[in-house]
Amino acid sequence: MSDQEHINYNRIAEAINYIQTNFKDQPNLDEVAEKVHLSPFHFQRLFTDWAGTSPKKFLQYTSIEYAKKLLKENKATLFETAHETGLSGTSRLHDLFMKIEGMTPAEYKNGGKNLSINYSFADSPFGNILVASTSIGICHISFVENKTQAFSILQNQFPNANFKQHLDLIQQNALFIFNHAWHKLNQIKLHLKGTDFQLKVWETLLKIPMGQLSTYGNIAKQIDNPNASRAVGTAIGDNPVAFLIPCHRVIQGTGKLGGYMWGTTRKTAIIGWEATKINIEQETDFIK
Incomplete structure (x- = not known):
């Protein structure tokens, strides 16, 4: 220094x-x-x-x-x-x-006393997930190793909310993302709470095209805080909506994958899966 x-x-x-x-x-x-x-x-x-x-x-x-x-x-x-x-x-x-x-x-x-949250468990190509929604949109998605523990984490975010295990239309639309419907991502409504900085970082992540990667430094530059790579990393680690907000597409400037809340093995698998899907789509378009 x-x-x-x-x-x-x-x-x-x-x-x-x-x-x-x-x-x-x-x-x-x-x-x-x-x-x-x-x-x-x-x-x-x-x-x-x-x-x-x-x-x-x-x-x-x-x-x-x-x-x-x-x-x-x-x-x-x-x-x-x-x-x-x-x-x-x-x-x-x-x-x-x-x-x-x-x-x-x-x-x-009141800990979300008047908030009604529907939640359900579903399968994905990368393991079980817990998805939760309010009347506004998706408020939580996480990969699940233990259902009881995963639901407990959700409850801790809204300790007095009314929870109902129910797969609603908002959740169904979000789950279509795993079935080649990623082009409809902008139609999925999210209900997020966070600081201005966190929301700005998460919004920037949504702009990373599927099959492509960015770095913590690039994200910091895009939000006009070029020296805030560490703060960006913290905000990415606080991402409450797995996969839909694609924090898995952010890697270190050295090319190393970096950390991932749900495990680097899963991060590697997701990146590879997305790249494969994009290649198949491009080949199909070429044949047409």
């Missing part, structure tokens, strides 16, 4: 510590920039390059994590939570939760 990089690292570390310590005061960009002796413009760019997100969004994530802790522990009302988090009122708390978590503060506090 060069001397300048070391200085920049220390500045961003100081800024992160300041935000985490003073988030209840909701410091603005100018205040934090002044603490690390940079202009607001230079600080904004430097922080985004090093942290993978803007100072404002980092403050939002810090605030909401604290609010989630209060709500989960059931130690405060929504009004008290907003006040303790440094927000001006429950409306700002509501907006923050909807933007980052995809649900209202009350829904989070």
Whole structure:
């Protein structure tokens, strides 16, 4: 690390510590920039390059994590939570939760109490899967080694939701992806919750054509955060929808496969399967 990089690292570390310590005061960009002796413009760019997100969004994530802790522990009302988090009122708390978590503060506090989730188990070319959906779209797909454990992981995401083992039309449309219907991927509705950064990464993954690969570095460049490869890797690892959001198509810049939540053997098999299907399709088109 060069001397300048070391200085920049220390500045961003100081800024992160300041935000985490003073988030209840909701410091603005100018205040934090002044603490690390940079202009607001230079600080904004430097922080985004090093942290993978803007100072404002980092403050939002810090605030909401604290609010989630209060709500989960059931130690405060929504009004008290907003006040303790440094927000001006429950409306700002509501907006923050909807933007980052995809649900209202009350829904989070109730663990998805009013949310109805259908789920089912199905076979795929790569083993059993658990697929779950709300009235909006697919909210979860995972490869399954143990059905009880897989369902428990789903329940932990929405501890108070109403679960029903039922294969609905939304799930059926999603499962067609394994039967040569990948061209209809844009017709499959998803119900995702995540940070702006995570959603941006997952959206970028959806643009990787079937049968092709990308790298963590390329994904970082596509979301205009070229130095955020590690943050991209973390967001990819948090992908809640296996296969449909094709995190298996992302490899290391060296050409190595890299990790995969559901095992590198399965990742290798999926990549090979997709390449084969594309080759067969191209050969068929050529014959026609």
